[in-house]
Amino acid sequence: MEKEALFLKPVFQERIWGGTKLHDYFGYQIPTDKTGEDWAISAHPNGPSTVKNGTYQGETLDTLWKTHPELFGNPSEPVFPLLTKILDANTDLSVQVHPDDAYAKVHENGELGKTECWYIIDCAKDAEIVYGHSAESKEAFTEMVQNGEWDKLLRKVKIKPGDFYYVPSGTIHALGTGTLVLETQQSSDTTYRVYDYDRTDKDGNKRELHLEKAIDVTTIPHVDAKLDIQTEQRDHASITTFVSNSFFSVYKWEIAGKASFEKIAPYTLVSILDGKAELIIDGKAETIQKGDHFILPYAVTDWTIDGNVTAIVSTPPLHH
Incomplete structure (x- = not known):
């Protein structure tokens, strides 16, 4: 086996909240000025990375995982388990929550759950994230969501470059305006939106919310992840x-x-x-x-x- 690093081509995803930072900060050739995500190391079917050097040049990571398992130590997992992204939150992301493996397996056609974490590469001076909520019971949570009491429900945290946040499945979260983040996550594309600031897309449609599933999977009351850095x-x-x-x-x-x-x-x-x-x-x-x-x-x-x-x-x- 060749002893060589596999360098990967980025896969860009346009998002309603995206911007141009992936170009301005990293020099990437982005497709539009609403580029929200760089799927940097991905074997997910919604955006697999391609190897750009060496023996496996032109192969996608999901294919390599299946056809050359020896590259990964002959793993037992059916899919490549990780996904690395860089996100440009030019405006607020929707407030969302992700399911765990067990729930996703049943409700999302066998997709993995999504536990993730964020490293803040850069952010605006007064940037914030939504991390957690104030509800003590499912009833209180449901009521505040239905009444749109977002200021009361959502916990806001001030952030700075170099900060690290661990976001296990079940955690209510959202990146705020002016944040550039490296995200390490399970290889999953399942997101339940709880609140989207009543935004509309270019056709005047609001984005879909997934309140029932979100209420199902949210950890209530919120638990702060204990980290031992x-x-x-x-x-x-x-x-x-x-x-x-x-x-x-x-x-x-x-x-x-x-x-x-x-x-x-x-x-x-x-x-x-x-x-x-x-x-x-x-x-x-x-x-x-x-x-x-x-x-x-x-x-x-x-x-x-x-x-x-x-x-x-x-x-x-x-x-x-």
């Missing part, structure tokens, strides 16, 4: 572990100089948010820079990064 310094790298659980592990690598790594999972997803460096695998070097997304497959047991970069990195669950 740890940072370790080694060589010329600072490595922060944001979360490590049965869905994924997510890290931030801040590298200034030369840092060596050994794999801790069958494969590793890397998104370069800033800077430039050399990625050295098996004595071969290639340049990695801001806006690059790649997977280090199973055969890559160790690698070195030499330069100055900030990256968000994820792996499938580490079986403790």
Whole structure:
């Protein structure tokens, strides 16, 4: 097996709330000025990534998962479990909630549930997110939703660049205006909208809400996710572990100089948010820079990064 990183082409999705930051910040060639999402590392049928280098150039990630399972350590999961996105919330996203695996399996044709997390890349000075709600019972929640008492129901949190939020399934949430976020999530496209600010699309239609399902899956009362964020310094790298659980592990690598790594999972997803460096695998070097997304497959047991970069990195669950 070739020891090489799989670099991926972004898949852009237009959204009512999207903007131009994916171009302005990362230099991507975006299709329109309402580009809301870059599906950076995706094997989801609604937007699979394509490999742009090496042995598997032109192959999509979902196909590789099926035809070359050895690249991922011969996994048992039927679908690639993770999805990395960059979101440009030029205006407020709808207030939404996602189901867990068990509920999605029954109600969404076997789709995975959606637990996700956000790393705030950049945001406006007074940016906020919706994270959680104030209702103590399902009755109270339902009543506030039906009466449109959004200010009373929704919890707003001020954010700043570098913040990390864990958003398990069942959590009411929304990104606010002026936020650029890297999202690591289960590979799912199931969203239940609770409130959309009564917005209309270009044809004057409001977007569909999914209140019954949303009320079904929302965690009531809201529980704040407990995080144990740890940072370790080694060589010329600072490595922060944001979360490590049965869905994924997510890290931030801040590298200034030369840092060596050994794999801790069958494969590793890397998104370069800033800077430039050399990625050295098996004595071969290639340049990695801001806006690059790649997977280090199973055969890559160790690698070195030499330069100055900030990256968000994820792996499938580490079986403790």
